[in-house]
Amino acid sequence: MLLEKIKSPADVKALDIKSLEQLAAEMRTALLKKLSKRGGHVAPNLGFVEGTIALHYVFDSPRDKIVYDVSHQSYSHKMLTGRAQAFLEESHYGDVTGYSEPTESEHDFFMVGHTSTSVSLALGLATARDVLRESGNVIAVIGDGSLSGGEAFEGLDNAGEYATNFIVVVNDNEMSIAENHGGLYKSLAELRTTAGKSENNYFKSLGFDYKYLEQGNDIASLIEIFKSVKNSTRPVVVHLHTQKGRGYSYAEQNREGWHWAAPFNIETSEINWGSGENxxxxxxxxxxxxxxxxxxxxxxxxxxxxxxxxxxxxxxxxxxxxxxxxxxxxxxxxxxxxxxxxxxxxxxxxxxxxxxxxxxxxxxxxxxxxxxxxxxxxxxxxxxxxxxxxxxxxxxxxxxxxxxxxxxxxxxxxxxxxxxxxxxxxxxxxxxxxxxNAVHHRSDIFEKDYSRLNKFKVVHRGERVALIGLGDFYQRAAAVALELRREGIDATLVNPRYASGVDKDLLLELAKTHDVFVTLENGVIEGGFGQKVATALGDTCAKVLVRGLSKEFYDKVSFADLCEKNHLNPSQVAKDVMQLLS
Amino acid sequence: MLLEKIKSPADVKALDIKSLEQLAAEMRTALLKKLSKRGGHVAPNLGFVEGTIALHYVFDSPRDKIVYDVSHQSYSHKMLTGRAQAFLEESHYGDVTGYSEPTESEHDFFMVGHTSTSVSLALGLATARDVLRESGNVIAVIGDGSLSGGEAFEGLDNAGEYATNFIVVVNDNEMSIAENHGGLYKSLAELRTTAGKSENNYFKSLGFDYKYLEQGNDIASLIEIFKSVKNSTRPVVVHLHTQKGRGYSYAEQNREGWHWAAPFNIETSEINWGSGENxxxxxxxxxxxxxxxxxxxxxxxxxxxxxxxxxxxxxxxxxxxxxxxxxxxxxxxxxxxxxxxxxxxxxxxxxxxxxxxxxxxxxxxxxxxxxxxxxxxxxxxxxxxxxxxxxxxxxxxxxxxxxxxxxxxxxxxxxxxxxxxxxxxxxxxxxxxxxxNAVHHRSDIFEKDYSRLNKFKVVHRGERVALIGLGDFYQRAAAVALELRREGIDATLVNPRYASGVDKDLLLELAKTHDVFVTLENGVIEGGFGQKVATALGDTCAKVLVRGLSKEFYDKVSFADLCEKNHLNPSQVAKDVMQLLS
Incomplete structure (x- = not known):
């Protein structure tokens, strides 16, 4: 097996074309196996295996810098940059994230998950290179779907102005998540059918040189075209026609359905979406x-x-x-x-x-x-x-x-x-x-008119403690009320309904008979709903506990852990309330 | 004088070409006179006088709907749609805003002031027309500079997909506010030098039909080209080469300097920028x-x-x-x-x-x-x-x-x-x-290291009342302190320095000796700095007054009035504090 031995891009460069093709097959098998167990972006990754191999064969990462758009096609890149184990051994599947991640590897430059950003981010690297008088190629990889985002246009337009090395690889698999939408896609189709010769060339109109490759999954052709632009001193687009889902017949046939999949059975293609309402x-x-x-x-x-x-x-x-x-x-x-x-x-x-x-x-x-x-x-x-x-x-x-x-x-x-x-x-x-995200049902009767803005609904009127649970955290507030009842507290329960304002009249009225207010929201606290409540009660004697998430970029933290950490569990809230009352 | 008699676009349609040219001259004179008195967008408006006349001559506003990008070129449109008086009589100069404004006229569809939005907004009108089976032309007017914004690209790309009436007038005066930047502008220049025949055509690459007019300030040619696209059943770009600043020699020569001007002397071109540091x-x-x-x-x-x-x-x-x-x-x-x-x-x-x-x-x-x-x-x-x-x-x-x-x-x-x-x-x-915006100077010694995040600076330590003035409202907090001193209160004065977090340790410590906290910030209260302070103090006995602006889209309200209305004047704050203390 070749893939096991790939510890860095240098190992890719040592292989001949035939071995590279074997490597691609092994990578595809590993991808499918891991994706079938863990779920993830299936079709985008399958389509760019060869493109990634050729990039690492021709360029010298990390001196040459490759930036992936959205980065849900970066699994192959991870395999070739010292992270193959995370795709080969089930016990190591969790070692890498589903997106490019600088903390994992010097070959990843940005944490990316939203679309249409690679051109701008990469242009920043290219501009830094030029200002600092360094050298090396900078390559932005972007899918055809991501081209419809305005940020990608802004980046291309700006890049088209510079006479410097800047390579944009357009991975055109003829699909966004669903079918593409926009006039641009008609001209991309024209470019495909004319082998890149159509007059309507979006990239040229923005100042780029342009090269087209019909065989976007052929390693030898990919190597040739990448070699032809390596060390280019002008911005150039390399437009590759690739096949989304390539190598897995179900995904080739239903590309939208296989863009992202939950764990599935490779043989039968049955995807385990889980049950229950959504x-x-x-x-x-x-x-x-x-x-x-x-x-x-x-x-x-x-x-x-x-x-x-x-x-x-x-x-x-x-x-x-x-x-x-x-x-x-x-x-x-x-x-x-x-x-x-x-x-x-x-x-x-x-x-x-x-x-x-x-x-x-x-x-x-x-x-x-x-x-x-x-x-x-x-x-x-x-x-x-x-x-x-x-x-x-x-x-x-x-x-x-x-x-x-x-x-x-x-x-x-x-x-x-x-x-x-x-x-x-x-x-x-x-x-x-x-x-x-979670589906709840309630049998209350809900008012049909919300035009009296910021009017909170008191679901149960008690005393001393008022629990205000916003949206899907209303259920959590109700659970806190149950906990408090065990402590002998008959808490007031409020469904605020509006996040964009507070019912100040109600709050001030409640403040006369309530010592503690608790707000609960499923989002960051800072700038959010509870802070409005705390402010509205700022000049009263009431105490306010604002509960939600602290302002952080969490990564892969489970919801249960987040709730625990942010004192959102009903028993934690109840305990904190009892302490304030004592 | 013709302009005085223009009460609606119908009056424009009744004129012959020669009269329309006279009308343009009168409009330009009126524009210059008003702008010289009041300041405003000089060069953009001077360049689109003829374009606006021709639009209203050919199309039937408001049944045909014209949407202006940024709308700082919409003064001529206002003159021709019943608002000429606001440009002819100094006592009525204040009757209209500097941007398109639906509350002023049925000929204005959106309040617009940021760039690159007209195509998307207009496409919404066109789509509504089609879904509701109505008729009429929809025209988006956009300057070349605004094309560099991603939203404009997104709108053009989406519009390029539809087989329906949608007209985009590109008012190409070869300038953004300063010179244009982006590869796109090289191909716009090619289109200008080839009379629209260059192969590199951004608009065609997005699915638009395309027409070019070199004489973008010639009324007869403008009328002809607009007539040729009226009732088009396809998206079409009409690319006009116009002259920014046209008719005012100083602005023709220094187009950047005259993009926006404070009041000026028409004869000498001297602009009164006001004095003082900025x-x-x-x-x-x-x-x-x-x-x-x-x-x-x-x-x-x-x-x-x-x-x-x-x-x-x-x-x-x-x-x-x-x-x-x-x-x-x-x-x-x-x-x-x-x-x-x-x-x-x-x-x-x-x-x-x-x-x-x-x-x-x-x-x-x-x-x-x-x-x-x-x-x-x-x-x-x-x-x-x-x-x-x-x-x-x-x-x-x-x-x-x-x-x-x-x-x-x-x-x-x-x-x-x-x-x-x-x-x-x-x-x-x-x-x-x-x-x-305002320039303040202080002679304090400021720390050079801000890496201890969210560490507030206590400038004066007093008791009972703590005044926390963020940024340029620190001065205002200091003024409140002076007011309170007259009442016998030695207030604590804090420069928080960070808007992105609070110094909770300090706040809790101050809460032991302070009954009232006041935060002052030059922005909306909701989601802002003071609400973080109120939240941090939520479970203490301290009272918190959060002061800033209420969450509203103010229009042309003076700063003094805003401060008065939001109880931001030092005497108002001091009075409110004294009331809380009593």
Whole structure:
């Protein structure tokens, strides 16, 4: 076996083409085996095995610097840079993360998980090299899907101005997560069908030299084309036509379905998605019903349609009432604002980690104009994705402090639906709704009208202690109430519903009969909801415990550990409350 | 005079070409006169007088919808849509804002002030039109400079996919605020020199049809080309070569200097910039000295170099150590992260209102990677720009809640320099510095090391009342202390220095001898600094008054009025404190 012996890129350079091809086969087998056990990005990694081998064969990492976009195609790179064991031995699977990671290797330059950033980050390395009068090649690897993000354009445009070594490898597998969207993709297709000769060349229009390779999974051709641009003194794009999912027939045939997979059976291709309800499917059913019942409804997503259960059949069924804008969150929000202004009922949804990509558009394009679009922030909270680059715990500080934006936090599916019904049909406010990761159900009756902004709901009125549980942490507040009851305390239980403001009248009234307030939220404390409550009660005698997560970039920390560490477990909260009361 | 009689676009349509040319001359005279009295965007407006006339001659606003990018070229549009009086009579100059404004007219669809948004907003209107089965043309007007922003790319890319009426007018005056930067501009120049025939056509590569007009200030030609695209059923770019500053010789010759001007003398061209120190020049001198003394320093700006006093001579002097990335804040931050990773010392500066455009890059590209770049957030606070779209009051909630980022708030020029010296040379943290609008000086001795994070400085230790004044509001806290002294209170005065965290040890210690804490910050309260203090003191008996601005999109409200309204005046604060003490 060759792969076992690859300790660094130097070992790759020592092999002949035939051995490199054997190496590729071994890497693919190892990839599939690990992915089938652990889950992960299947199709993107399978498509770039040969590209990665050729890069390390031709260039001299880490002196030559390779920056991967999103880095969910960087598993092969990890295998060839001293980390093969983490793909060969099950007991070492956990040694590496799913993204590039500087703490793992000098061959990784940035921790990356959001798209469209590689060109700018790599251009920074290239510019530092030039300013410090160093040498070496700088290579940004970017998938065709990531080209739809504005940051990638900004980076390419800036890079196109410099007469210096800067190599952009476009890994064109004809797919984003789902199909690509954007006029650009028509011209990329033209470039593919004309072997790179089409007049419509986006990269040339931004000042790049340009080379095309149709055989993007052929190692010898890849080596040849990379050699031809090595030490280039001009910015150059190497456009590779690769095959997403290559070498695993199921993934070759269903590239979207195999972009990311939970653990699966290699033979049968059966993916173990786990059981139980999830918000993807709940949203899919809900939004499709809205589309069917109201021709004004337009659902927008930015390239991750599974987040709202919009798989292919549903996308087709939705017709013009569903828009995938590509990986273009900024545009998505501005588009939603324009749709609302034009009389439609836009609903834009993205994950809590990606809503970060469009702060200014939320503020300027949407909220300063006070247009009534609905924004669904999905997978919110610390119990969802837990890679540093995919944390969904910063959305409350970001969204709840933008004027005009109403940020609603439902406690359960039923409340989500009443809130969304209101948000979509009202015409007074831009409204965001925090869709949790975990599915809860409650049998309460929820009000249908949320236009009295920041009106908290007192679910149970007790005394001395008031527990305010935001969104999916309402359940946690209720659990604290149970703990306190055992201590003889009949605590007040509040569902605040709004993260974007506080019910000051209620708080001041409660402060007359309550000594301690506790806020609980599933996100970072700083800049968040509880701090607003603490501030509103600042000039009273009440004591306020603000509970949530401390402001940190957590990496792969389990939700249970996070709760323990941040004193979020009901027994911990109850104990802290009892101490304050004593 | 024709202009006086233009009450709506219908009156424009009734004129012949010769009269339209007279109208253009009258508009230009009115523009210059108003701008010379009030200041404003001079050159952009002078260049698009004819374009605006032709748009209203050919299209039927508001049924046909025109969306202006940045909208600092929309003054002519205002003149032709019932608002001429606001440009003809000095007593009515204040009737209209400097940007498009839906509350002023049904011909304005969005309040706009940040760049690169028109395509996305207009595409929303076009999509709403199609979904609702309405008709009419939708036109986005965008300057060449604004094309460098990622949001504009995302919008164009998405629009290029649709087979529907969507017209993008590119107002190419060969300039951003300063010269353009980006490879794209080389191909725009090629299009100009080849009368639109160059192969490198960015717009075609995104799926647009394309038309070019060299005579972009000739009304008859403009009318002809607009007629040729009216009711187009495909997305089409109309590329106009216009002259920035046209008709005012000084502005024609110095287009950057006349992009925006304070009131000026039309005859002599003398601009009354006002006197006194400003941070633009302070930063220019400071940064240039850094560049000269350290070859690793790289100063980055995104197209508004006047903000750091980098006028042409200074840009030339800085050579490769100064990078203007175009209007591309996202790329700027990622580039800075890459530069820092590569061993350079990047300093990126942008205004407080524009830092909003790059939240995700600050979080992911920079802070998750913990690279030691320095970010200068200029013109911060409510005492600077006061258009809704240019408020610099939201940066504390945005920046202070991102993990790893150290957000420093200097109280004066001297402290700014010690903080910047530290930030640039240290290698542990990404550091942002809040550069105020107003220039203060203090003669204190400032520590040179800020690596003990969140360590507040007690400037005077008193008792009962602790006044914590952040950044330029430290002066205000000192003024409150004077007021309280008259009441017999010897208040403690604290310069917190850090907006991104609190000195909890100090606060808890002070809480033993202080009954009331007051925080003062020049920005919105929600999500900001004071709320962190209130939270830190939440389980003590101390009372906390958090003072700053309420969360609103203020429009043209004077700083004095804002302070009054938000109880920020020292006498108001002192009175509120005395009431709490009683």
């Amino acid at each position: 918000y993807g499917e709940i949203l899919g059913l809900y939004l499709m019903a809205k589309i069917k019942s109201d021709p004004k409804v337009v659902v927008i997503h930015s390239a991750v349609p599974a987040g709202i259960g919009f798989y292919e059949a549903r996308r087709k069924e939705a017709g013009k009432q569903y828009i995938d804008v590509g990986i273009a969150e900024e545009h998505a929000v501005a588009l939603a604002s324009g749709l609302a202004k034009g009389g439609a009922k836009p609903i834009y949804s993205t994950h809590g980690t990606f809503i970060q990509r469009t702060y200014d558009q939320l503020s300027q394009d949407l909220c300063a104009n006070n247009n009534p679009a609905t924004i669904l922030v999905t997978m919110s909270g610390a119990d969802g994705m837990n890679d540093t680059t995919h944390l969904c715990i910063f959305d409350i500080p970001m969204l709840s402090n933008i004027p005009n934006l109403v940020y609603l936090c439902p406690t359960c599916v039923e409340e989500f639906k009443t809130m969304a019904d209101w948000a979509i049909d009202q015409t007074e406010h831009p409204v965001a709704i925090r869709v949790p | 941070y633009g020049e302070i930063l220019g001198l400071y940064l240039m000295a850094k560049i000269k003394s350290d070859p690793k320093v790289v100063v980055i700006h995104s197209a508004v170099p006047a903000g750091i006093g980098f006028y042409e001579a200074r840009r030339k002097e800085a050579g490769k150590q100064y990078i203007d990335v175009g209007i591309a804040e996202e790329h700027a931050v990622a580039l800075a992260s890459g530069l820092a990773k590569g061993g350079a010392k990047p300093i990126y500066s942008t205004h407080g209102t524009f830092i909003q455009r790059t939240y995700d890059q600050l979080s992911q590209d920079l802070c998750a990677n913990n690279n030691p770049a320095t970010i200068l957030v200029t013109m911060s606070g409510a005492d600077g720009m006061n258009d809704t779209t240019h408020l610099c009051i939201f940066d504390i909630p945005m920046l202070s809640n991102i993990p790893n980022l150290v957000y420093l708030c200097p109280t004066c020029v001297e402290e700014f320099k010690t903080m910047a010296d530290w930030a640039i040379d240290q290698t542990e943290h990404p550091v942002a510095i809040r550069v105020p």
